[in-house]
Amino acid sequence: MNGYMLSPSLGWIAGGIIAAALIVAAIVNAVLFVRQRENSDTTLAACIRRSAIAVLIAIMVLTPSVVSTTTSQAINATDVYVAVDVTGSMAVKDAKYGSQDTMTRLNAASKAVTDITKLYPDASFAGMSFGASASLDVPLTPDSNALTNWAETLRTEPTASSSGSNLDAPLDKLIVNLKSTHDQHPNDSILLYIITDGEQTSSATRRSFSSLRGYISDGFTIGVGSTQGGQVPVTEVTASGDQTQSGSWVIDPSTKKPAVSRMDPKNLAAIADEISGRYIATNAQKTLSDSASKEASKQYRVTTTVKRRKRAMPVVWPFAIVTGALLLWEFGAWLTTTRRML
Known part of the structure; x- marks a missing residue:
């Protein structure tokens, strides 16, 4: 009305x-x-x-303006894909993000996602989590709140279902979705953020991310955690579906002692090089609040959304x-x- x-x-x-x-x-x-x-x-x-x-x-x-409801929305021609590591090592509490407070790596990743949405007003966002496998949890949407809400609810995969960290776990999903977006909107700027501790514990050889170059305009690998590392807690899922920590630590089978997980800057820098992007290590001083890509589009296009919104038209x-x-x-x-x- x-x-x-x-x-x-x-x-x-x-x-x-x-x-x-x-x-x-x-x-x-x-x-x-x-x-x-x-x-x-x-x-x-x-x-x-x-x-x-x-x-x-x-x-x-x-x-004076007339207020009407519409499903049309002008969005920036920038599509931002965010892939977040949810392996067990992301539960290690050795990360800092913009302050001296220590938090889990996954909490730091959540804060990074919030900063990313602020860097690209009116852009479209997609969220992907990866551990033993990858999942596109948030399909491409102009609703930035959908991405931040998703990031706040992320949980590490249970220790029982973990098969070690394999950094190329999101690669296949990324290729399919990035190619689809590129084909649908060939003039859009497509940006990729991969947030992880960079640890590769799987015995499998990591595949190169260079196959993504043809679909993205710019890319970043975001390091969370510390090179000093920390012990990995055992996480379990209760009958109600909640995640808890048992208070014990994951044991390294080779030493029979609690496993220590460390952020690996070399892997992060290597992946950034493969996508012709940049590696950023977050810490107490460095956040993503000033790391916007220069490749972001300045063009806008009109799209139709399910959500109805009010618009004021000057008269x-x-x-x-x-x-x-x-x-x-x-x-x-x-x-x-x-x-x-x-």
Whole structure:
């Protein structure tokens, strides 16, 4: 259902001040006319006309608008894919992100995802998690809240189902989805963020990520955790589906002692090189808040979404027509008065 509202194009502060000044000017004009009527040649029509001009301009400054609902949305032609590691090592509490507070690597990854959404206003986002296998959890959507909510609910895979860290686990899913996006929107800028500790514990040889170059405009590998590392907690899933830590540590079969997981900058730098991208290590000082890609698009396209949203459409033209007519009248009156004086 349509409605009406004021939506100042200059903002409520600047617009409110200007509109208030114009209203005051209209009132002052009327007051001066009443007080000086006997000693002035200003007519009642001129007084009303000038005050009306000031009031109409004040209304236009406040920008009267019609509110309607729509499913159309203008989105930036930038598609951001975020792949987050959820292997057991991401539960290690040795990460720092923008502060000295220590947190799990997965919590740091969640904060990084939030920063990524802030870097690309109006872009589309997709979220993928990978561990023993990969899953596209959030298909490409212009709803950035969907990605941040997903990141906040991510959990590491249970220790019992873990088969070691294999960094190329998301590769097949990424190829399929990135190619699909590239084919559908060949003029879009497609960006890839891979967030992981870079640890490769699987005995299988890691495949190269260079096959993604043909589909992405830019890419980043984001390191979470520390090179000093930490012990990996045993995680379990309860009957209700919640995840808990048993209080014990994953045992390294070769040493019979608690396994220590360390962030591997070499693997992260190698993957970044394979996608012609950049490796960023997050820590107490470094976050992703200033790491936007220069390849992000400046173009916009219109798409149709399921979600209905309100849109304010300015309706200034009727007031502009009336104001223009009054200004022409004022100019004509001034011209007539000037000629009489001559």
